[in-house]
Amino acid sequence: MSTTCTSLRAALYVYTGAEVVLARTAAVLALVPPAGLPPLEPAASIAAAADVVYDEPGAPMCAIHGPWPGARPDEDACCGASCFRLNGIATVAAATLTASSFEAGYMARGQPVLLDGGDEWFAQARPVLTELGALGRLPGAESETVCVASCAHREFTDQRRDEMTLAAYAEELEQVDDAEMAAAAAAAEAGDAWAAFDALPEPLPDVRYLKDFHYQEAAARRAGWPSALYSHPPHFATDWLGAGCAAEALPSDYSFVYVGPSGSWTPFHTDVYRSFSWSANVSGTKLWILVPPAAAPRLREGIGSSNTLVYDLRAALAADPDLPAVALVQRSGQALFVPSGWAHQVFNLTRVASVNCNWFNHANVADIVLSLARDAVLVAAQLADLAPDLAADEWRALAEQLLLAHAGLNWATFRAILDAVIPRSLPERIILARIRHYIHFP
Numbered sequence: 274m275s276t277t278c279t280s281l282r283a284a285l286y287v288y289t290g291a292e293v294v295l296a297r298t299a300a301v302l303a304l305v306p307p308a309g310l311p312p313l314e315p316a317a318s319i320a321a322a323a324d325v326v327y328d329e330p331g332a333p334m335c336a337i338h339g340p341w342p343g344a345r346p347d348e349d350a351c352c353g354a355s356c357f358r359l360n361g362i363a364t365v366a367a368a369t370l371t372a373s374s375f376e377a378g379y380m381a382r383g384q385p386v387l388l389d390g391g392d393e394w395f396a397q398a399r400p401v402l403t404e405l406g407a408l409g410r411l412p413g414a415e416s417e418t419v420c421v422a423s424c425a426h427r428e429f430t431d432q433r434r435d436e437m438t439l440a441a442y443a444e445e446l447e448q449v450d451d452a453e454m455a456a457a458a459a460a461a462e463a464g465d466a467w468a469a470f471d472a473l474p475e476p477l478p479d480v481r482y483l484k485d486f487h488y489q490e491a492a493a494r495r496a497g498w499p500s501a502l503y504s505h506p507p508h509f510a511t512d513w514l515g516a517g518c519a520a521e522a523l524p525s526d527y528s529f530v531y532v533g534p535s536g537s538w539t540p541f542h543t544d545v546y547r548s549f550s551w552s553a554n555v556s557g558t559k560l561w562i563l564v565p566p567a568a569a570p571r572l573r574e575g576i577g578s579s580n581t582l583v584y585d586l587r588a589a590l591a592a593d594p595d596l597p598a599v600a601l602v603q604r605s606g607q608a609l610f611v612p613s614g615w616a617h618q619v620f621n622l623t624r625v626a627s628v629n630c631n632w633f634n635h636a637n638v639a640d641i642v643l644s645l646a647r648d649a650v651l652v653a654a655q656l657a658d659l660a661p662d663l664a665a666d667e668w669r670a671l672a673e674q675l676l677l678a679h680a681g682l683n684w685a686t687f688r689a690i691l692d693a694v695i696p697r698s699l700p701e702r703i704i705l706a707r708i709r710h711y712i713h714f715p
């Protein structure tokens with residue numbers, strides 16, 4: 274490793290104490306295109322990307338995740354798949370877990386955790402999101418357009434999305450019969466998540482699911498909508514993406530409301546930009562199946578740039594019973610922390626209203642950079658043919674445009690997010706200044 278990388282490692286280590294950031298950032302430094310594109314010979318760069326892509330088959334998780342400081346002797350010091358199969362996911366009383374214990378015990382280690390007892394975070398949201406018909410009675414709901422997923426209809430890697438009004442969706446929700454999910458809901462009630470999984474009906478009901486609803490943004494523009502509907506759990510407060518959105522580095526926030534009937538579900542996926550997410554149930558019961566990052570290569574389909582995770586984990590689990598997956602029942606008032614790269618599939622066993630948020634900070638910023646770098650390499654490959662006919666600046670602007678359309682983020686917006694958080698604290702300033710120095714933003 275060069276001296277510059279070593280000093281970057283040192284600076285990051287001082288702040289995070291986490292090898293994970295260092296290893297990944299060092300890998301990223303080898304990948305990110307220097308100024309003056311196109312710098313990378315596309316075939317070679319894709320091969321380079323594949324070499325450091327976090328989830329290539331056989332990558333030892335230890336190289337990425339640990340060992341971490343303070344690992345208990347009974348824990349597998351390598352945060353690999355087996356560690357999660359053995360240990361499952363802890364449920365911890367939110368009131369007894371300080372933000373710094375959350376950071377050291379879960380966030381820095383990339384370990385999921387279910388925080389219990391956060392009812393007060395969502396007390397105000399409950400009547401608005403869970404009372405039947407209440408969403409439809411919000412002033413202007415008959416003209417508020419929302420996006421709903423048709424759970425029985427696949428479109429590429431996701432469910433088909435349709436636009437409808439909030440009032441129409443609220444009315445539709447009232448008609449759904451919960452009977453089909455009764456057996457799975459009963460197993461979950463009895464505390465057996467895998468039995469709930471086994472009791473899921475096949476096929477799942479043909480219902481629609483209100484997803485990715487930017488309630489807070491709608492409330493800011495709509496008179497008469499409660500604006501402080503819920504607070505973000507304090508454990509997740511260090512949120513650079515949220516700060517970037519507040520500073521308008523991106524057009525929309527990453528804080529969502531989900532409302533769906535029993536039987537609605539979300540296909541298997543990892544989160545956008547390889548961010549963290551948290552998801553909290555305002556009411557109702559969800560069943561989550563989570564797969565650690567090291568196991569993701571066993572769950573891919575397709576080739577090249579269309580190489581994605583399988584759409585529905587159920588078939589893959591049936592074919593590979595040894596797959597290291599964790600099943601978890603999440604009840605009202607519980608908030609789940611999903612670390613970067615943990616793939617998940619989610620089933621609503623009852624009617625559910627939940628709020629969730631994608632976020633990143635010092636603990637996973639290297640994941641975001643790596644994800645962006647990988648997308649940038651794919652974009653560079655797509656545009657390689659145009660390079661001889663365009664000036665470098667034109668080519669770079671086009672690559673940035675395509676990267677934004679493809680990944681939802683490009684180097685300019687990422688930089689604007691970093692700019693928004695730089696004034697915060699000295700350690701963050703040091704890290705960000707280093708990142709900005711070594712990553713050559715186009």
Ligand SMILES: O=C(O)CCC(=O)C(=O)O
Nearest residue numbers: 538539550551552619629
């Ligand atoms: O609740 C759901 O249906 C999906 C939530 C999810 O995937 C997430 O919060 O990352």
